[in-house]
Amino acid sequence: MTTTYAALLRGINVGGKKKVPMAELRNILEELGHGQVRTYLNSGNAVFTSASRDPDALAAELAAAIEERFGFEVACMVRTGPYLRSVLDACPFPAEELAGKQLHATFFAGPPVTAERFASIDASAYLPEEFRLGDQVLYLYAPDGLGTSQLAAALSRPGLLKGVDETSRNWNTVKALVEMTRAAGDAQAG
Known part of the structure; x- marks a missing residue:
């Protein structure tokens, strides 16, 4: 059984600093073993499914992978679809x-x-x-x-x-992430 999550990254791709291309963010999440990875906008929003039940551990794992790949720290939060x-x-x-x-x-x-x-x-x-x-x-x-x-x-x-x-x-982004997590959950159930 997997859970659908949204990852919220803080302060990336703003003013040319801490650049994390969304294709790379998707790759990182897939390399970490997560499924149905999609990103939203260029500001650090991603939706994915995972067998993990620990959003804080997922956030720490993602932050570590980003730092390893890009050489800078990024605060990451992971929230479940139902929470959003x-x-x-x-x-x-x-x-x-x-x-x-x-x-x-x-x-x-x-x-x-x-x-x-x-x-x-x-x-x-x-x-x-x-x-x-x-x-x-x-x-x-x-x-x-x-x-x-x-x-x-x-x-x-x-x-x-x-x-x-x-x-x-x-609020537009919040609504989009809710819809994306719902769609990922529906696809997983189907």
């Missing part, structure tokens, strides 16, 4: 009414992230931008986009997430 679906379903914002680039999900790895980490942020000072916490995910509504979001800058200030790896995806 739960992130989509639990969105506290009216996702269907918003443009996909107005809503973002920041995924966390490491110790549980609780509201206490963000107690120093006066959320009312950033309205109409808003954020909410979910299960190891932060939902961010930035009506003018992430690039100009003052709240996003406040949420990513040094020290706030000390000891926690994180990576963000816009």
